[in-house]
Amino acid sequence: MSMNYSKKVMEHFKNPKNMGEMKDADGVGKVGNPVCGDVMHIYIKVGKKDGKEIIEDIKFQTFGCVSAIAVTSMTTLLAKGKTLEESLKIKRDDVASALDGLPPIKMHCSNLASEALEAAINDYMKKTKKKGN
Amino acid sequence: MSADKIYMDSAATTRVDHEVMKAMQPYFSEDFGNMASLHSRGREAEHAVEKARRDITKKVNGKDHRLIFTSGGTESNNFVLKGLAFAKKDKGHIITTKIEHDCILSTAKWLEKRGFDVTYLPVDREGFVDPAELEGAIRKDTIVASVIHANNEIGTIEPVRELGKVAHEHDVLFHTDACQSFTKVPIDLKKDNIDLMTINSHKIYGPKGVGGLFVRQGVKLEPLLHGGGQEYGFRSGTVNVSGIAGFAKAVDIMKDKHVSHMEKLRDMLIDGALKIDASWLNGSRKQRLCNNAHFSFSHIEGESLIIHLDLKGIAASTGSACSSKSLEPSHVLTAIGLKPEEAHGSIRFSLGKESTKEEIERTLESLSDAVETLRKISPFKR
Incomplete structure (x- = not known):
């Protein structure tokens, strides 16, 4: 294998969680660029729990390398069930450590899923005419 | 092996x-x-x-x-x-x-x-x-x-x-x-x-x-x-x-018989892989090394494809082995006019004199599965 990926990365690559498109999403976040070899789409469905808005459901689609796929899968797992406020706090480093680390060369280019999540939440806020963070 | x-x-x-x-x-x-x-x-x-x-x-x-x-x-x-x-x-x-x-x-x-x-x-x-x-x-x-x-x-x-x-x-x-x-x-x-x-x-x-x-x-x-x-x-x-x-x-x-053996298997691999939807061969079909088959598959990325195949026991590469850790699209694929996103979805198979028909059959099966799996994850529409 050309890269030393952690076991967790490989698990998520082999069996990605929350994979697929969401037709009736409340918010959609798209990041990346096919030129660089990574594109990530995150779809969220927003619900309410104890008076707070939470990510009730989340799906993703990714074009990219092993780590790009694992990172998006892990991000959806971290965000699912959390409040929007909590979800916005999920950053690249949190995703990388939840995956037991990423190869250094992959830290920046393919670790974009938290930004896709943020974009999806902002999209939802915009649609519902609330202000983003 | x-x-x-x-x-x-x-x-x-x-x-x-x-x-x-x-x-x-x-x-x-x-x-x-x-x-x-x-x-x-x-x-x-x-x-x-x-x-x-x-x-x-x-x-x-x-x-x-x-x-x-x-x-x-x-x-x-x-x-x-x-x-x-x-x-x-x-x-x-x-x-x-x-x-x-x-x-x-x-x-x-x-x-x-x-x-x-x-x-x-x-x-x-x-x-x-x-x-x-x-x-x-x-x-x-x-x-x-x-x-x-x-x-x-x-x-x-x-x-x-x-x-x-x-x-x-x-x-x-x-x-x-x-x-x-x-x-x-x-x-x-x-x-x-x-x-x-x-x-x-x-x-x-x-x-x-x-x-x-x-x-x-x-x-x-x-x-x-x-x-x-x-x-x-x-x-x-x-x-x-x-x-x-x-x-x-x-x-x-290294004898002529090894070359013709590899050529035969190469052609089998090329014919089989090109049956996969939205795929193409890079390089010349005729003036081609006896052991080289290089393909692009739309909507998916090469490293993911390589690792999927690796999980099934098949060793292939994204191009030059030296550049497998660099993230730039290959200079060769850029020079033949591939767009960066097309270059990213490429894979090279290079056969040896000991390659067998059974290996090609298994490679084709796994390749087709891996491409399908990755296309399901991909946001790009066919």
Whole structure:
């Protein structure tokens, strides 16, 4: 294998969680660029729990390398069930450590899923005419 | 290799053949002499090296050439460009192409920084260099034209005979890097108008760390390595006797039947893979290395594909093994006109003489599964 990926990365690559498109999403976040070899789409469905808005459901689609796929899968797992406020706090480093680390060369280019999540939440806020963070 | 593992990366490197190992064995602990020594142990070593030199030279009709043994393709390619450049009194001009191996391109760039001019010839969609383009690039101060014999990524075999002819008509030296094609494509140094040629051992079941540069007699090269004056003064350093003996054996055991065997399986792999939706072959279908199949699949990324196949025991590559850790799209795929996103979705299979029909069948099955899985994850619509 050309890269030393952690076991967790490989698990998520082999069996990605929350994979697929969401037709009736409340918010959609798209990041990346096919030129660089990574594109990530995150779809969220927003619900309410104890008076707070939470990510009730989340799906993703990714074009990219092993780590790009694992990172998006892990991000959806971290965000699912959390409040929007909590979800916005999920950053690249949190995703990388939840995956037991990423190869250094992959830290920046393919670790974009938290930004896709943020974009999806902002999209939802915009649609519902609330202000983003 | 274990029975359930399939090795489809022979363009990166090959295992050392048992016969090659046997040929190398005596020169480690028994006939260990230094070929520069005057005593009999030294002469045994010298005998082995000179026999290897003759045998390998014969393979390519190199009557007018000297074979200088080196540490491999990278050294030979560094040596040829730097050696020619610094053998001149004045700075001059070098012609090469956009699809060379990194060891030519990086050397050319290094020479540019030191005042030499370099022209990088374009290639067409299939990766061919046009002899007319070469002719157009030649200047009065052109020192050498260096064109890869067969491309390491997409397998296109260049029209070296025509390119060499053009170079010679203008009194320009012609060099070709034959690391991928040596013993797989017939080469006749004289008829093919080749003055200098790079070869190596570890892609044809020989040991790593051995290669060579054919130099037509009378061509002046400044050595990279100075010292005891070995290899006709072109390359100092104690000669790698066991490696060279192994290299010669590797050349000896590579036969036409291996080439046609690989060709047959290659065609089976190409025909099968192209049945996958939104796929295409890169490089030329006809003028193609016997062991190379290079594909692009829309909407998915190459590394993911490689790792999916790796999980199923199949070793393939995204292109040049050297660049597998870099994130840039391949310079070769860019040069044949692929968009970056298309270049990212590419994979190279390179067969070996031991590849089997069953392995191709299993590869095709796994390839089709992996492409489908990744397309399900991909946001891009078919």
